[in-house]
Amino acid sequence: MIAPLIFGRPAHSENTKILLGEMMDDRLKQLLKEPLVHFLGAGLIVFILLGWSGNAVDPESRTITISEAKVEQLASRFVAVWKRPPNEQEIDGLIRDYIREEIYYREARRMGLDDNDPIIRRRLRSKMEEIATAAAESTEPDDAALQAAIDANPAKYADGGQLSFTQIWVGEEDEAAATLKRIRGGANPMSFGKPISLPGTMTAASSAQIDRAFGEGFAGRLAKAKLGEWSGPVTSGFGAHLVRVEKRVAGKTPALADIRQQVENDWRADNTSSRKEAAYQALLDGYEIEIEKPE
Helix, strand or coil: CCHHHHCCCCCCCHHHHHHHHHHCCHHHHHHHHCCHHHHHHHHHHHHHHCCCCCCCCCCCCCCCCCCHHHHHHHHHHHHHHHCCCCCHHHHHHHHHHHHHHHHHHHHHHHCCCCCCCHHHHHHHHHHHHHHHHHHHHCCCCCHHHHHHHHHHCHHHHCCCCEEEEEEEEEECHHHHHHHHHHHHCCCCHHHCCCCCCCCCEEEEEEHHHHHHHHCCCHHHHHCCCCECCEEEEEEECCEEEEEEEEEEECCCCCCHHHHHHHHHHHHHHHHHHHHHHHHHHHHHCCCCCCCCCCC
16 A cells, blocks of 8 residues: 555555565666667567557546556666666655656546647657567567678679779760760860869779769769760769760679678668558558548
């Protein structure tokens, strides 16, 4: 019974002392060491897969029970913030504050203050999505799963290869088309290039090196050029260029050990997204949706 603890207690009862002692024992210390994701992940499994029945209190109830587990939970939150266990007076304060919060919560529910409140709806949705996300993040991929992710999208992890090319800057696209025609007719390409502070040639350059020199995306546009022929216009942030790709070395996909962290990050992002959608679909399957659209 919690009343003697809160209202006019002359001293802590024997039950209260036992409760505090148990709260501070090894079970609490072990509980605090467990990642939050484990609790939320387990909650998702129970909720989605096993058909969670819950232990939520009816807001119409006039009984507030402070269980041992609830006191341990309040103490855990205190430790997470203050980095030390609460003393007896602080435990009492935590319980008092929780009772106040619970009373206001139930009275607000009785008054219907939670109905059609977009902020509350968004917050509850966010908490449900956090549960799904935490469960997904608790899953550890093995090497087979990571290698499968690489094999499914090798271009994403390839080093980009290397290009050797020559370029001349002509400025305007209309002028570039006319100049290209004359070069293909036998004119000297170097006689048409306009002065600019850009390299005329690059040898065995990576995509990153090319983009640093000419701007984002320039290397990708060079990938479409034919080997050994002048082509264009190829645009950069500076204007139009004519280019001749001399050599192209295809990119290689690195070994898993060399890019493991990158692949694992991508795998986790994909896994989180798919698990979140699967959790939502499991909930959606339990509903019958009726939509009435205005004519």
